[in-house]
Amino acid sequence: xxxxxxxxxxxxxxxxxxxxxxxxxxxxxxxxxxxxxxxxxxxxxxxxxxxxxxxxxxxxxxxxxxxxxxxxxxxxxxxxxxxxxxxxxxxxxxxxxxxxxxxxxxxxxxxxxxxxxxxxxxxxxxxxxxxxxxxxxxxxxxxxxxxxxxxxxxxxxxxxxxxxxxxxxxxxxxxxxxxxxxxxxxxxxxxxxxxxxxxxxxxxxxxxxxxxxxxxxxxxxxxxxxxxxxxxxxxxxxxxxxxxxxxxxxxxxxxxxxxxxxxxxxxxxxxxxxxxxxxxxxxxxxxxxxxxxxxx
Amino acid sequence: xxxxxxxxxxxxxxxxxxxxxxxxxxxxxxxxxxxxxxxxxxxxxxxxxxxxxxxxxxxxxxxxxxxxxxxxxxxxxxxxxxxxxxxxxxxxxxxxxxxxxxxxxxxxxxxxxxxxxxxxxxxxxxxxxxxxxxxxxxxxxxxxxxxxxxxxxxxxxxxxxxxxxxxxxxxxxxxxxxxxxxxxxxxxxxxxxxxxxxxxxxxxxxxxxxxxxxxxxxxxxxxxxxxxxxxxxxxxxxxxxxxxxxxxxxxxxxxxxxxxxxxxxxxxxxxxxxxxxxxxxxxxxxxxxxxxxxxxxxxxxxxxxxxxxxxxxxxxxxxxxxxxxxxxxxxxxxxxxxxxxxxxxxxxxxxxxxxxxxxx
Numbered sequence: 001x002x003x004x005x006x007x008x009x010x011x012x013x014x015x016x017x018x019x020x021x022x023x024x025x026x027x028x029x030x031x032x033x034x035x036x037x038x039x040x041x042x043x044x045x046x047x048x049x050x051x052x053x054x055x056x057x058x059x060x061x062x063x064x065x066x067x068x069x070x071x072x073x074x075x076x077x078x079x080x081x082x083x084x085x086x087x088x089x090x091x092x093x094x095x096x097x098x099x100x101x102x103x104x105x106x107x108x109x110x111x112x113x114x115x116x117x118x119x120x121x122x123x124x125x126x127x128x129x130x131x132x133x134x135x136x137x138x139x140x141x142x143x144x145x146x147x148x149x150x151x152x153x154x155x156x157x158x159x160x161x162x163x164x165x166x167x168x169x170x171x172x173x174x175x176x177x178x179x180x181x182x183x184x185x186x187x188x189x190x191x192x193x194x195x196x197x198x199x200x201x202x203x204x205x206x207x208x209x210x211x212x213x214x215x216x217x218x219x220x221x222x223x224x225x226x227x228x229x230x231x232x233x234x235x236x237x238x239x240x241x242x243x244x245x246x247x248x249x250x251x252x253x254x255x256x257x258x259x260x261x262x263x264x265x266x267x268x269x270x271x272x273x274x275x276x277x278x279x280x281x282x283x284x285x286x287x288x289x290x291x292x293x294x295x296x
Numbered sequence: 297x298x299x300x301x302x303x304x305x306x307x308x309x310x311x312x313x314x315x316x317x318x319x320x321x322x323x324x325x326x327x328x329x330x331x332x333x334x335x336x337x338x339x340x341x342x343x344x345x346x347x348x349x350x351x352x353x354x355x356x357x358x359x360x361x362x363x364x365x366x367x368x369x370x371x372x373x374x375x376x377x378x379x380x381x382x383x384x385x386x387x388x389x390x391x392x393x394x395x396x397x398x399x400x401x402x403x404x405x406x407x408x409x410x411x412x413x414x415x416x417x418x419x420x421x422x423x424x425x426x427x428x429x430x431x432x433x434x435x436x437x438x439x440x441x442x443x444x445x446x447x448x449x450x451x452x453x454x455x456x457x458x459x460x461x462x463x464x465x466x467x468x469x470x471x472x473x474x475x476x477x478x479x480x481x482x483x484x485x486x487x488x489x490x491x492x493x494x495x496x497x498x499x500x501x502x503x504x505x506x507x508x509x510x511x512x513x514x515x516x517x518x519x520x521x522x523x524x525x526x527x528x529x530x531x532x533x534x535x536x537x538x539x540x541x542x543x544x545x546x547x548x549x550x551x552x553x554x555x556x557x558x559x560x561x562x563x564x565x566x567x568x569x570x571x572x573x574x575x576x577x578x579x580x581x582x583x584x585x586x587x588x589x590x591x592x593x594x595x596x597x598x599x600x601x602x603x604x605x606x607x608x609x610x611x612x613x614x615x616x617x618x619x620x621x622x623x624x625x626x627x628x629x630x631x632x633x634x635x636x637x638x639x640x641x642x643x644x645x646x647x648x649x650x651x652x653x654x655x656x
Contacts, residue, residue, distance in 0.1 A: 044418045044433050046452065069517065070458060070472060070498050071546045077587050078547040080460060081384060081420040083433045089456070089472065094495040097472070099456065112545055131398045131420070131433055140434075142455070144473055144495075149454065235454035 027063045028119055030100060030139055031055035031126055033159045034204035038282055039151040040230035040242050041212025042254040047233055047240060048212070049140055049149045050099070054204040055126040056135025062117045063098050063139070063156065066090030073110055074129040084138065085130025088123050096150075099140040100124070102132045134205075148234040148243070153214070153282040163201055164287040165213045165279040169260075170196040172268075181275065181291040189270050189295050194218060194226075199259040200281040210259055215280040218263040221273060226264035228253065268295045328595075328612065328620045329656040330640065334373030336648045338365050343374040357407045358650075359387030362643035363630035366392060368407040369648055377408055386421045388428070391443045393421045402430070404443050413445030424462035425506055431457065440467065440483070449483025459499050459547055463508035470499025476513045478504075478532065487532045491515040491523065500544055503552035503559060512552045512559040512570075517543055524552075524559060524572060535572045541565060551589045553598070556615050560598055562586040567600060569617055578617030584609060587631070594638035595653045601633045608644065612653065621653070 034054040040047045070089035072079045084101035088109065091097050103124035108114065117123060126137040141150045170181040172192040179187055199210035218226035228246040241247045253262060263277065273295055278288040338360075357368040357376055366385045367378030383397040391406045393415075402415040415421075417439055419430040430439045435457055439450035459470035465481040474497025478487035491497065493516020501514040501522075511525040511532060520543055524536040542548070542564040550561040559570040566582035567589075584602035591598055597612045597620065607626040610633070613619050625631075625644050632643030640651040 049434050068545050078549045081422050082435050083420050084435050240454045
């Protein structure tokens with residue numbers, strides 16, 4: 001009797017899990033996910049609001065069934081000259097929108113012969129329209145109610161990636177001095193800004209192609225002093241900030257170029273200190289780097 | 297006895313007279329025509345005299361972009377400068393920007409090709425009513441810049457900009473959540489309204505008169521709607537709301553004319569001229585695709601460039617909606633049109649033609 005009850009409970013749990021999985025992954029990748037740039041990474045003068053997927057010539061499909069609400073053809077006289085090239089915007093339900101940029105769009109889509117696109121419909125081909133040198137598609141997801149761009153990785157099925165993020169060139173900096181870690185020298189006490197190059201390597205191309213990470217934390221003697229996760233981008237008082245964890249603006253988080261992240265200012269007290277940086281990519285691969293040095 | 301035939305005779309003469317007038321009406325005046333002032337081939341060599349010295353830079357020239365060629369033509373129709381377009385180009389009287397698909401620096405050159413300034417701003421530049429703007433790489437930010445390289449304002453909206461227009465100092469910006477913003481000379485928000493139409497809140501057209509007096513917008517779907525606002529001492533006040541037959545899911549061609557206060561927009565069946573008063577609205581049926589809408593205050597006309605399979609048409613209509621001329625140009629892409637102080641510059645078939653509207 002007990003065994004039977006246990007089986008029923010197990011069955012119900014499995015069904016719930018299955019339903020949850022289906023709900024979670026009701027979204028699909030528009031093309032095979034060969035990721036070149038990720039959400040909220042340091043971009044051209046600001047946060048990247050979407051992700052760019054290498055997929056030249058591939059058919060692009062909606063992430064979920066949706067209705068066409070906006071389209072733009074590169075070179076169209078009524079349109080603004082979008083660096084996004086030719087693109088489409090689909091509305092999913094009442095709050096979510098997805099945008100597919102740098103497409104080659106066919107006439108049937110342009111003439112609005114179809115308004116509702118199912119997951120098997122083709123929106124266009126990943127192309128080279130607009131400001132892109134790597135043929136592919138840029139995907140943006142926007143929450144209308146919260147007025148924020150959402151990290152597409154939070155909705156889409158996980159991708160395969162075994163490589164861990166890279167943390168390098170960690171520095172302690174203040175006005176007239178910089179100390180590179182690891183160091184054998186004794187660091188002066190007081191306030192120091194910690195910066196580091198933190199990035200993940202794209203597996204989409206055989207060359208060195210850095211891209212952003214999902215989460216970065218800084219621990220000092222085991223205590224968390226800084227943490228940022230790239231979930232959403234929201235405007236607050238005219239400035240776009242990354243949420244939910246830190247609410248940092250682009251200038252507060254990044255140096256203008258590259259993948260150098262500002263990990264905050266710490267007060268170093270005399271003694272032996274453990275400074276640890278932990279970075280996690282969008283798949284969940286984690287890398288931690290521990291530095292031990294003396295402060296006097 | 298003899299009266300009846302006379303009566304029938306008068307009746308017959310009357311019918312014949314009415315028929316004659318009907319079939320052969322007296323001309324009531326001369327017709328408006330587009331007369332050619334000059335033709336300039338863009339394949340022609342650049343005028344040598346024009347390329348020497350800097351004095352001629354001050355001479356009035358007209359810039360053009362036709363297909364993959366940009367250039368300047370003097371007031372008498374000589375080609376004074378040309379170069380190949382990289383990805384796209386913006387031309388103005390005082391200079392141009394020829395930019396690549398991924399521009400890191402925008403180089404401003406004068407009409408002779410000499411560098412005027414450089415703009416370290418990422419995005420694609422464009423002109424609206426002689427003001428220069430740069431749309432950011434992801435389409436969510438915009439800056440107003442000058443040809444001298446000065447950034448007047450720069451704003452990030454964290455939303456896709458779906459439409460915009462410029463007045464003298466104000467700038468109207470439509471966002472994809474249905475928000476219409478009116479920015480002042482330094483980019484400050486001077487007016488804002490959220491236009492909702494069910495879940496489909498996209499601004500498909502933002503329009504601003506050149507004197508900043510009136511603002512117009514078309515937004516939403518099922519049905520698509522429009523609004524006109526007028527400036528009052530207390531701010532911008534809604535003066536008209538209207539419903540459209542269209543269901544465009546793309547940017548809509550439109551123009552808000554300062555002289556008449558009319559919003560001229562493409563509709564699903566042609567053109568709609570929308571006024572503050574509903575009774576003054578005019579609909580013009582057109583089967584062709586509308587490419588350009590322009591206003592010519594000097595001639596008191598609205599002009600439409602339309603495209604069909606056989607080529608392009610330029611149509612002129614009066615402010616009351618009466619069709620006054622039609623110029624057919626049997627040409628395919630590329631095509632370029634610019635209206636300026638009563639002159640109409642049309643680029644097609646590797647030539648630029650300057651027209652004026654005359655009575656003929």
